[in-house]
Amino acid sequence: xxxxxxxxxxxxxxxxxxxxxxxxxxxxxxxxxxxxxxxxxxxxxxxxxxxxxxxxxxxxxxxxxxxxxxxxxxxxxxxxxxxxxxxxxxxxxxxxxxxxxxxxxxxxxxxxxxxxxxxxxxxxxxxxxxxxxxxxxxxxxxxxxxxxxxxxxxxxxxxxxxxxxxxxxxxxxxxxxxxxxxxxxxxxxxxxxxxxxxxxxxxxxxxxxxxxxxxxxxxxxxxxxxxxxxxxxxxxxxxxxxxxxxxxxxxxxxxxxxxxxxxxxxxxxxxxxxxxxxxxxxxxxxxxxxxxxxxxxxxxxxxxxxxxxxxxxxxxxxxxxxxxxxxxxxxxxxxxxxxxxxxxxxxxxxxxxxxxxxxxxxxxxxxxxxxxx
Amino acid sequence: xxxxxxxxxxxxxxxxxxxxxxxxxxxxxxxxxxxxxxxxxxxxxxxxxxxxxxxxxxxxxxxxxxxxxxxxxxxxxxxxxxxxxxxxxxxxxxxxxxxxxxxxxxxxxxxxxxxxxxxxxxxxxxxxxxxxxxxxxxxxxxxxxxxxxxxxxxxxxxxxxxxxxxxxxxxxxxxxxxxxxxxxxxxxxxxxxxxxxxxxxxxxxxxxxxxxxxxxxxxxxxxxxxxxxxxxxxxxxxxxxxxxxxxxxxxxxxxxxxxxxxxxxxxxxxxxxxxxxxxxxxxxxxxxxxxxxxxxxxxxxxxxxxxxxxxxxxxxxxxxxxxxxxxxxxxxxxxxxxxxxxxxxxxxxxxxxxxxxxxxxxxxxxxxxxxxxxxxxxxxxxxxxxxxxxxxxxxxxxxxxxxxxxxxxxxxxxxxxxxxxxxxxxxxxxxxxxxxxxxxxxxxxxxxxxxxxxxxxxxxxxxxxxxxxxxxxxxxxxxxxxxxxxxxxxxxxxxxxxxxxxxxxxxxxxxxxxxxxxxxxxxxxxxxxxxxxxxxxxxxxxxxxxxxxxxxxxxxxxxxxxxxxxxxxxxxxxxxxxxxxxxxxxxxxxxx
Numbered sequence: 001x002x003x004x005x006x007x008x009x010x011x012x013x014x015x016x017x018x019x020x021x022x023x024x025x026x027x028x029x030x031x032x033x034x035x036x037x038x039x040x041x042x043x044x045x046x047x048x049x050x051x052x053x054x055x056x057x058x059x060x061x062x063x064x065x066x067x068x069x070x071x072x073x074x075x076x077x078x079x080x081x082x083x084x085x086x087x088x089x090x091x092x093x094x095x096x097x098x099x100x101x102x103x104x105x106x107x108x109x110x111x112x113x114x115x116x117x118x119x120x121x122x123x124x125x126x127x128x129x130x131x132x133x134x135x136x137x138x139x140x141x142x143x144x145x146x147x148x149x150x151x152x153x154x155x156x157x158x159x160x161x162x163x164x165x166x167x168x169x170x171x172x173x174x175x176x177x178x179x180x181x182x183x184x185x186x187x188x189x190x191x192x193x194x195x196x197x198x199x200x201x202x203x204x205x206x207x208x209x210x211x212x213x214x215x216x217x218x219x220x221x222x223x224x225x226x227x228x229x230x231x232x233x234x235x236x237x238x239x240x241x242x243x244x245x246x247x248x249x250x251x252x253x254x255x256x257x258x259x260x261x262x263x264x265x266x267x268x269x270x271x272x273x274x275x276x277x278x279x280x281x282x283x284x285x286x287x288x289x290x291x292x293x294x295x296x297x298x299x300x301x302x303x304x305x306x307x308x309x310x311x312x313x314x315x316x317x318x319x320x321x322x323x324x325x326x327x328x329x330x331x332x333x334x335x336x337x338x339x340x341x342x343x344x345x346x347x348x349x350x351x352x353x354x355x356x357x358x359x360x361x362x363x364x365x366x367x368x369x370x371x372x373x
Numbered sequence: 374x375x376x377x378x379x380x381x382x383x384x385x386x387x388x389x390x391x392x393x394x395x396x397x398x399x400x401x402x403x404x405x406x407x408x409x410x411x412x413x414x415x416x417x418x419x420x421x422x423x424x425x426x427x428x429x430x431x432x433x434x435x436x437x438x439x440x441x442x443x444x445x446x447x448x449x450x451x452x453x454x455x456x457x458x459x460x461x462x463x464x465x466x467x468x469x470x471x472x473x474x475x476x477x478x479x480x481x482x483x484x485x486x487x488x489x490x491x492x493x494x495x496x497x498x499x500x501x502x503x504x505x506x507x508x509x510x511x512x513x514x515x516x517x518x519x520x521x522x523x524x525x526x527x528x529x530x531x532x533x534x535x536x537x538x539x540x541x542x543x544x545x546x547x548x549x550x551x552x553x554x555x556x557x558x559x560x561x562x563x564x565x566x567x568x569x570x571x572x573x574x575x576x577x578x579x580x581x582x583x584x585x586x587x588x589x590x591x592x593x594x595x596x597x598x599x600x601x602x603x604x605x606x607x608x609x610x611x612x613x614x615x616x617x618x619x620x621x622x623x624x625x626x627x628x629x630x631x632x633x634x635x636x637x638x639x640x641x642x643x644x645x646x647x648x649x650x651x652x653x654x655x656x657x658x659x660x661x662x663x664x665x666x667x668x669x670x671x672x673x674x675x676x677x678x679x680x681x682x683x684x685x686x687x688x689x690x691x692x693x694x695x696x697x698x699x700x701x702x703x704x705x706x707x708x709x710x711x712x713x714x715x716x717x718x719x720x721x722x723x724x725x726x727x728x729x730x731x732x733x734x735x736x737x738x739x740x741x742x743x744x745x746x747x748x749x750x751x752x753x754x755x756x757x758x759x760x761x762x763x764x765x766x767x768x769x770x771x772x773x774x775x776x777x778x779x780x781x782x783x784x785x786x787x788x789x790x791x792x793x794x795x796x797x798x799x800x801x802x803x804x805x806x807x808x809x810x811x812x813x814x815x816x817x818x819x820x821x822x823x824x825x826x827x828x829x830x831x832x833x834x835x836x837x838x839x840x841x842x843x844x845x846x847x848x849x850x851x852x853x854x855x856x857x858x859x860x861x862x863x864x865x866x867x868x869x870x871x872x873x874x875x876x877x878x879x880x881x882x883x884x885x886x887x888x889x890x891x892x893x894x895x896x897x898x899x900x901x902x903x904x905x906x907x908x909x910x911x912x913x914x915x916x917x918x919x920x921x922x923x924x925x926x927x928x929x930x931x932x933x934x935x936x937x938x939x940x941x942x943x944x945x946x947x948x949x950x951x952x953x954x955x956x957x958x959x960x961x962x963x964x965x
Contacts, residue, residue: 010485014471014478021473021514208469211530214433214540215486216459370454372435 007217011225015199019229028194029233033241036187041180041249051134053099054088055079063108070145071101076137085120092124099123099134180249181333182306184241185267189326190297191237192271193278194289195230200279201288210372219368227272227361234268235261245337255336259346263336266353267329271296273360274325280367300326328352382538382570383409383432388441390427397848401427403593404441409572409586414564416584416601417574418674420880422851424593425574426466429542432572433463446537462536466543468527472516476507476526479515480533487534501529504559520752521552528559539563539571545580546878549751549906550949551956557583576878577907578675579949589678591880596681604677608647611635612676613655613667615644622892624662629889631661636679638885639892640912641931641948647676649683679881714741717869717900718763723772725758732758734923735772740902740916742868745895747914748904751956755923756904763902764871765789777868790818793867797874799858803847807838807857810846811864818865832860852883859890869900877907888913908948919955926955 019025055071057064071079080097082088088100102120110118121138123131203209212222242260245251253260274296282288302308303317304326310318321327328349335345390402402424409415417425430436431443434454443450445457470479480501484494502508505525510518515526524544531539541560545553557580563569573584581587582601589596589604597604617624625644629637633654636647646667648655659665718740725733733755740746750756761767762774765785774781779788801810811829820828833839836856841849846857855875862870872891876884891913895901903910911917912931919926919934927934931948938951946954 004488006485006488010482013485014474014482017478018471018473203469206469206472207465207467208471210435210465210467211463211469211527212486213435214458214461214463214465215483216455216488217486218455370435370458371437372430373437 004221008221008225011217011221012228015225015229019233025195025199025230025233028191028198029237030240032194033184033187033191033237034244036190037180037183037241037244040183040187041244049076050078051076051099051137052078052080052097053101053134054082054091054097056082056085056088056100056102058084058105059108061108063111064103066149067103067145070141070148074137074141077141089122092122095124099138101138177251177338178334179306180245180251181337182304182330184238184245185326185329185333186297186300186304186306187241188234188238188264188267188329189271189300190292192234192268193275193292193296195234196226196272196275197278197282197288197292198285199230200226200276201282201285204283205285213370213372219370220365223276223365223368226276230272231268234272235264238264238268251337253337254340256341259341260336263329263332263346263350263353266350266357267325269357270325270353270360273357273364276364277360277367280364299324303327304330306330325353325356380410381408382411382446383415383572384442384444385428386442388428388431388443389439390431390436391439400593402431405590405593405595406441407588407595407598409570409588411570412564412568413585414560414571414573414583415586415588416581417572417588417590418576418578418581418584419590419596420576420851420883421878422592423590425590426542428590429463429540429572429574433461433540434458460536461538461540462531463540464527464531464542464544466546468524468530470515470523470527470530473514475512475514476518477511479526479530483530483533489534497533501532504562505529506555521548521555524548524552524556525559528556532563535567535569537570539569541571541573543574543576545575545577547752550908550952551751554953578678578881579673581674587674589681591682596678601674604674605672608672608676608680610669611648611650612670612672613646613648614640614670615646615662615665615667616642617662617665619662622896625892627662628658631658633658635683636676636885638912639888641935645670647672647679650680675881682880682882714743716740717742717777718746718902719773719775720759720763721773723759723762723769723774725762725767726770731923733762733769736920736923736925738918738925738928740900742900743895743898745891745901745903745913745915747911747917748902748920749906749911749917749952750920751906754920756920759920760871760873760904764792764794790865791868792871793862793865793869794871795858795862795873795875797877799854801846801854801858801861804845806843806845807849808842810857810861814861815864820865828864828866832864836860851879852886855879855883855887859887863894867899869902870894872901872903874905874907874910875903876910877905884909908952911948919952921956
């Protein structure tokens with residue numbers, strides 16, 4: 001039977017009336033992303049501040065003090081003095097400090113004579129991310145110190161640590177700038193999937209689906225009538241999230257709104273498609289919610305590269321990340337926000353999203369049948 | 374289309390359908406062949422679990438049969454479900470009204486879905502509103518309608534584009550007698566005026582008599598088909614009303630054991646007797662009880678059903694029922710002898726408000742020890758609220774409730790220990806075995822050690838559950854589930870038993886068995902309080918209280934309530950007539 005615009009309009013009108021009267025869909029579309037963005041945006045911070053580190057200087061003198069003074073002056077560190085390296089290591093093992101800076105007893109002598117001062121740096125590697133940050137900050141302090149030495153002595157001593165590649169941690173750039181765009185992608189994955197999965201499960205729970213099925217309505221009409229209103233709602237949620245990112249977290253938006261909107265639309269279709277697919281298996285709101293969180297939100301959180309670097313994952317996991325829609329959207333959003341419209345980023349990632357949208361919607365259509373068995 | 378099927382709107386040929394339940398396969402329909410004629414009401418009659426809903430869904434093309442063929446309006450459903458769905462109206466058991474949408478919006482949605490042209494709408498809406506009496510409520514949200522009004526709106530939505538075939542899956546379940554009667558009037562009007570074909574499924578056997586044709590199904594098989602008179606014709610001359618100057622329960626017990634008696638049912642103060650086919654000699658039966666009078670009465674549909682079930686022998690769960698109850702006679706239960714007839718439940722001037730809304734308004738009544746007391750009322754009459762207050766789950770706003778001598782305001786927990794409660798949908802743990810359920814419910818009530826073991830053994834023997842001790846509760850047939858639920862409610866030997874529509878939808882034999890057990894308990898001094906709007910159950914009660922809009926309308930024995938409704942044009946009113954009359958004089962029930 002061919003699609004009828006009257007039926008489609010009737011269904012879509014019903015959907016909008018329900019959205020207007022039952023605030024739960026509005027809550028998922030607007031309140032959920034806003035709350036998650038606030039919680040994670042403020043909670044998940046990669047900025048390390050006041051990190052306790054152990055400072056072991058067996059023979060302090062003016063030269064070592066000029067370095068340790070830098071450490072004490074840094075907002076990132078809270079140095080604690082230890083007498084011996086053994087004591088410091090015990091403190092590290094007990095996680096009372098997160099790193100050790102050890103200026104050995106011949107530090108000053110060798111800096112003056114040989115030119116390579118023996119400085120030992122140990123960082124608690126349990127939390128790899130924090131470890132990398134601490135390491136970066138230490139190098140920054142070291143480099144600052146070398147620079148000030150150069151200013152006062154005219155010529156910097158060539159010291160071993162300074163030769164190591166410096167990590168680019170700019171003290172002015174907060175981690176929000178690259179976290180928030182990724183966070184938006186992860187949150188919109190959940191919102192999109194929940195919107196369609198929950199509202200269809202609700203129709204099953206309330207028995208309205210069975211009544212719909214025996215009307216001349218076709219499966220495509222039911223799916224389309226769900227997709228349209230929740231696409232509008234989902235894009236509204238997206239708008240709220242971008243607004244919060246720009247105006248609350250102060251993330252710069254370098255790319256064009258048009259490209260951002262287009263990419264978001266593709267992603268929203270993918271997420272809604274996942275929700276429709278979930279709804280073909282889950283006929284209760286509880287099950288739909290659980291499945292949506294486990295199959296969309298968690299993989300997006302872990303495997304999208306938003307927090308955990310995809311390049312440092314084992315090959316098998318790296319391959320799996322290609323199946324995660326959020327991965328492409330995270331990349332797109334980060335480059336749209338921080339870099340601008342970069343064709344070489346937009347084209348492949350948008351193409352991947354378009355493909356996934358088609359696949360999920362097609363699967364949802366194939367799986368949905370006008371039967372109860 | 375062959376000549377044979379020309380007059381049939383629905384043709385079923387050896388229809389089979391099974392479902393998987395865990396590792397087991399449950400046969401919902403075991404080869405059903407039947408026909409439903411055009412422009413008639415065909416009743417699909419049978420108890421819960423008979424396969425009615427499965428058959429409806431198969432006919433609507435929502436399920437595929439495992440075997441057999443279904444032809445609807447000349448179309449093979451399995452081949453072309455959409456074509457069939459375009460021509461039929463289907464109202465599932467829980468009709469899908471959108472509760473956030475108003476009456477008018479629901480109607481408009483279904484008009485869109487069924488492609489009703491814009492020009493035809495105004496007239497059709499007006500017609501449906503007039504038919505259902507929903508006109509004044511068009512801008513009310515569906516979620517705020519009463520149960521009966523929701524069913525009528527559901528029906529209106531199904532009828533918005535007049536279908537050739539109307540499938541109604543238990544539209545009268547959970548609907549009070551007034552709304553039930555209105556629904557029937559709408560449907561009969563539809564068949565007469567619009568020449569529509571209706572398939573109407575129901576577990577209420579009295580509704581079978583209103584159908585043109587009946588398909589009687591039980592446990593997935595067709596037990597009989599034909600006009601309802603055909604079912605009752607075979608029973609002619611075998612139905613009697615028995616009266617004797619002894620207690621009606623004792624009378625029923627005696628008659629049930631008399632040779633030649635097929636069936637006994639308490640009706641008010643009298644007992645309805647059906648004799649078996651091979652014993653037409655009623656004198657022999659009369660001799661069983663001194664001073665017994667047997668008055669012949671017209672047979673009813675249920676008599677035919679019971680006769681068929683009994684003829685099938687002891688293969689169903691209910692058929693074995695009689696033995697279980699017989700053993701129950703010298704029951705080890707009787708701790709409290711039916712001594713004085715003191716009031717065990719005392720409700721005085723109780724009012725319960727929810728904000729502005731008064732759910733229960735100055736209700737007073739008393740229930741004596743060993744009495745079976747019925748609480749009746751339309752949807753929203755305040756039955757459930759009263760019930761919850763009696764269970765100590767809800768404090769009254771004003772007034773006092775005393776149960777088993779305890780004031781529920783101060784000692785609700787103590788009083789609850791004296792109460793056994795059986796919910797409508799038997800609150801059993803379906804994944805637990807019979808024994809585990811019994812152990813759980815007994816330990817909840819503080820039973821342990823030897824006493825607990827003794828009670829579990831008692832339940833196994835008394836309710837014939839011993840052999841099924843390791844079976845999962847969820848996999849039991851409905852009749853056994855009901856026995857288990859009752860056993861669980863009785864583990865702690867309560868003085869008072871609360872029942873919420875205990876036998877609605879259960880097959881007639883299982884219902885008889887259940888009420889015989891209740892009668893035995895009442896004889897032992899257990900006080901039984903029943904809420905129901907199922908008139909069959911009300912007949913078993915010693916006294917009834919009819920509520921409407923939170924107030925007591927009338928109170929008395931079933932016979933007295935029926936007598937009060939006697940009119941010249943209705944010399945022998947049924948309890949349903951009396952109920953409707955009582956509600957009518959007390960003001961029509963309105964939606965909250």
